[in-house]
Amino acid sequence: MMAARYVSIWFRHLNTDWFSLRQPSLKAKPFVLRKPSHGRMIVSAVNANAASKGIPIGMTLADARALHPELEIQDDKVDLSDKLLQRLAAWCIRFTPLVAVDAPDGLMLDATGCTHLWGGDAGYLDFIKQKLNERGYDVRLAIAGTAALAWGTARFSTGPLVITEEVWAETFLRLPPEALRLEADVIERLHKLGLHHICQFINMPRASLRRRFGLPFLQRIDMALGRIPEVFNAVQPCEPYQERLPCLEPITTATGIEIALHELLKTLCLRLQQDQKGLRSAILKCYRVDGKMVQVDINTNRPSHHVDHLFKLFVLKLPLIEPALGIELFVLESPRVEAHLPQQEKMWDVLTGTTDALLAELLDRLAGKVGSHTIHRYLPAEHYWPERSLRTAATLEENPSHEWRSDKPRPLQLLQHPEPIQVTAPIPDYPPMLFVYAGKVHKIAKADGPERIEQEWWLQQGEHRDYYRVEDEEGQRYWLFRLGHYDDKTYQWFIHGFFA
Amino acid sequence: MTSLEKSDILARLQSDILRLQRFKPTVSVVRDFELGDLADAFPNRTFPVGHIHEFLATKTEDMATTGGFIAGLLSLFLKSNGTILWVSSTRKLFPPALKNFAVQPDRFIFLDLANEKDVLWAMHEALKCASLTAVIAELSEVTFTESRRLQLAVEQSQVTGFVLRQSSRKPGTTACVSRWRITSLPSEVIDSLPGIGFPTWRVELLRMRNGHTGTWDIQWKAGSLLPVQRAENFHEQNKKAG
Numbered sequence: 003m004m005a006a007r008y009v010s011i012w013f014r015h016l017n018t019d020w021f022s023l024r025q026p027s028l029k030a031k032p033f034v035l036r037k038p039s040h041g042r043m044i045v046s047a048v049n050a051n052a053a054s055k056g057i058p059i060g061m062t063l064a065d066a067r068a069l070h071p072e073l074e075i076q077d078d079k080v081d082l083s084d085k086l087l088q089r090l091a092a093w094c095i096r097f098t099p100l101v102a103v104d105a106p107d108g109l110m111l112d113a114t115g116c117t118h119l120w121g122g123d124a125g126y127l128d129f130i131k132q133k134l135n136e137r138g139y140d141v142r143l144a145i146a147g148t149a150a151l152a153w154g155t156a157r158f159s160t161g162p163l164v165i166t167e168e169v170w171a172e173t174f175l176r177l178p179p180e181a182l183r184l185e186a187d188v189i190e191r192l193h194k195l196g197l198h199h200i201c202q203f204i205n206m207p208r209a210s211l212r213r214r215f216g217l218p219f220l221q222r223i224d225m226a227l228g229r230i231p232e233v234f235n236a237v238q239p240c241e242p243y244q245e246r247l248p249c250l251e252p253i254t255t256a257t258g259i260e261i262a263l264h265e266l267l268k269t270l271c272l273r274l275q276q277d278q279k280g281l282r283s284a285i286l287k288c289y290r291v292d293g294k295m296v297q298v299d300i301n302t303n304r305p306s307h308h309v310d311h312l313f314k315l316f317v318l319k320l321p322l323i324e325p326a327l328g329i330e331l332f333v334l335e336s337p338r339v340e341a342h343l344p345q346q347e348k349m350w351d352v353l354t355g356t357t358d359a360l361l362a363e364l365l366d367r368l369a370g371k372v373g374s375h376t377i378h379r380y381l382p383a384e385h386y387w388p389e390r391s392l393r394t395a396a397t398l399e400e401n402p403s404h405e406w407r408s409d410k411p412r413p414l415q416l417l418q419h420p421e422p423i424q425v426t427a428p429i430p431d432y433p434p435m436l437f438v439y440a441g442k443v444h445k446i447a448k449a450d451g452p453e454r455i456e457q458e459w460w461l462q463q464g465e466h467r468d469y470y471r472v473e474d475e476e477g478q479r480y481w482l483f484r485l486g487h488y489d490d491k492t493y494q495w496f497i498h499g500f501f502a
Numbered sequence: 503m504t505s506l507e508k509s510d511i512l513a514r515l516q517s518d519i520l521r522l523q524r525f526k527p528t529v530s531v532v533r534d535f536e537l538g539d540l541a542d543a544f545p546n547r548t549f550p551v552g553h554i555h556e557f558l559a560t561k562t563e564d565m566a567t568t569g570g571f572i573a574g575l576l577s578l579f580l581k582s583n584g585t586i587l588w589v590s591s592t593r594k595l596f597p598p599a600l601k602n603f604a605v606q607p608d609r610f611i612f613l614d615l616a617n618e619k620d621v622l623w624a625m626h627e628a629l630k631c632a633s634l635t636a637v638i639a640e641l642s643e644v645t646f647t648e649s650r651r652l653q654l655a656v657e658q659s660q661v662t663g664f665v666l667r668q669s670s671r672k673p674g675t676t677a678c679v680s681r682w683r684i685t686s687l688p689s690e691v692i693d694s695l696p697g698i699g700f701p702t703w704r705v706e707l708l709r710m711r712n713g714h715t716g717t718w719d720i721q722w723k724a725g726s727l728l729p730v731q732r733a734e735n736f737h738e739q740n741k742k743a744g
Contacts, residue, residue: 412602500566
């Protein structure tokens with residue numbers, strides 16, 4: 003078991019930093035944000051300059067203004083810090099897959115097994131700090147064996163920020179009680195009792211600590227010591243089938259993206275193959291230098307771990323990726339995975355059927371370009387009404403539950419909507435003598451019918467249809483019907499299809 | 503050298519030439535005998551599978567007859583588990599009717615696309631997939647280059663391609679192996695019974711590489727494509743037999 007490492011990032015002036023990014027002139031001035039509270043305005047955030055002038059968060063705005071008339075003041079935005087933290091957490095996924103928002107002013111990274119990629123804990127922290135500073139945020143980071151210790155160290159430690167096995171006890175004992183994330187009144191009580199450092203009370207009997215400060219107090223201590231686990235709500239739940247490829251230099255070319263994709267597919271497919279799984283959908287996420295993320299996804303008709311095939315599917319979508327200034331990190335993940343057992347080769351089957359893998363791959367490719375809604379396969383449905391006599395098959399393998407009917411002739415070309423025609427019909431229930439369709443008069447030489455098809459009243463209300471097969475003098479064969487009874491005088495004639 | 507030997511040599515040379523032109527010798531997938539006179543027009547008396555065939559149509563009525571003829575042809579060389587892809591941007595084909603031409607409608611996969619450009623692309627992709635038996639595409643126009651590309655695609659996979667062209671314009675040159683026009687003929691009245699007889703078509707073979715052109719009257723009867731026996735002939739034959 004690898005030793006757990008947690009990084010706590012403390013944004014010391016999160017909201018004001020964001021305002022300063024938009025208005026760089028604010029940076030040099032003492033600057034505060036205000037928000038209404040209990041009928042008056044209070045200071046809700048301060049920048050470094052204002053903090054150094056002794057303006058604490060929560061001071062009434064009138065007091066702050068009296069102290070420093072030159073104070074720059076703007077309205078705070080509701081939920082700004084939540085939104086910023088969510089965005090920053092998504093951005094931090096490039097450092098570790100497990101990132102949690104640590105409201106109201108921090109992030110927590112589970113960096114277990116990640117730091118060696120940046121040359122150890124110190125290099126890891128430096129790199130993140132440098133990157134966040136470049137983005138314009140004033141941060142303090144610490145790395146420790148437990149999340150609680152990292153949190154406390156980042157905010158309250160005056161010593162080293164990389165807490166290794168050797169120094170953790172010393173650092174921990176020197177921290178003030180605030181570093182344990184306690185309730186405000188508990189902290190106040192501790193200070194009143196003269197307990198300003200953890201070392202002063204850590205060795206007291208647990209029973210008496212519990213009696214005086216409550217159970218949560220002990221739990222907080224246990225969390226910091228790693229005796230009980232802490233809940234870690236990652237912003238993005240870790241996909242079991244995910245592959246990552248960080249790039250040393252930002253990738254901007256299509257060839258570069260293709261190479262990255264191919265590498266990722268190779269590793270992912272190998273894993274899938276070993277687990278006898280195939281993916282049904284995959285997402286390629288590209289994290290760009292400018293902090294944005296672009297993604298493309300593919301779907302397959304049947305589970306697959308065939309690198310070339312999946313690559314072809316992705317290639318159709320790759321033009322949608324805008325690299326902008328460059329892509330730093332590629333993540334390939336497969337949210338839908340199904341069992342894919344190796345099939346026995348059918349050597350005797352020369353002409354293969356619809357269950358063929360090649361065919362499924364072809365359909366995936368087609369669906370990738372033109373959408374899966376364009377692919378149809380039909381099975382018979384037990385209805386006489388022509389439009390309802392077939393249904394769409396759900397899969398390629400599905401077999402008809404009963405035979406296709408061939409006792410009644412059906413036209414090879416069927417109009418989607420029957421078109422009204424003008425006819426001359428001699429007497430009731432006789433086929434017409436001639437009809438006019440698309441401006442052309444067709445004299446009927448031969449006819450069959452009628453074949454009455456009733457509406458299925460449990461599905462749809464309406465008149466029945468009397469179908470006639472007719473052949474005109476040129477030998478062209480049509481499918482006509484009369485909607486309704488001849489006697490009703492409200493009947494109407496339609497053309498519905500063309501026979502071969 | 504006797505005449506028999508000579509004709510032997512000629513036949514062998516002919517089949518050699520065909521092989522060089524990528525016509526597979528006697529890939530006896532089609533039961534030739536069911537095509538009757540029609541088969542004489544084909545190289546090796548075999549319907550050329552693994553090639554692109556072009557069908558001309560001007561009206562929806564022609565599309566129906568062409569569809570029927572193709573379905574009839576397919577029924578002859580479609581094994582029980584073969585799959586056919588039907589690509590179209592304006593499909594009116596009603597799948598249950600295929601059953602009347604002895605093919606299982608559920609063996610067809612339909613691809614209904616937005617425009618002809620996609621149809622051409624999809625057909626080209628599909629023709630490269632050897633698991634398909636045939637690909638049928640409804641395209642109004644196809645240029646020589648495009649048809650050449652399609653032809654090249656099938657040479658590896660041996661899929662048979664059918665291009666259905668519904669257009670009133672004069673068809674240009676294409677690289678397709680054959681060009682057909684199927685129009686409807688009045689069906690025959692059997693023994694002055696009322697109603698419509700078997701589907702009857704005039705089959706015009708306008709072009710057939712390494713074969714012959716010709717015109718036949720064909721009807722779909724009892725699950726096969728049969729030449730129409732004209733009523734008078736029919737009676738004469740009866741007389742002779744009787």
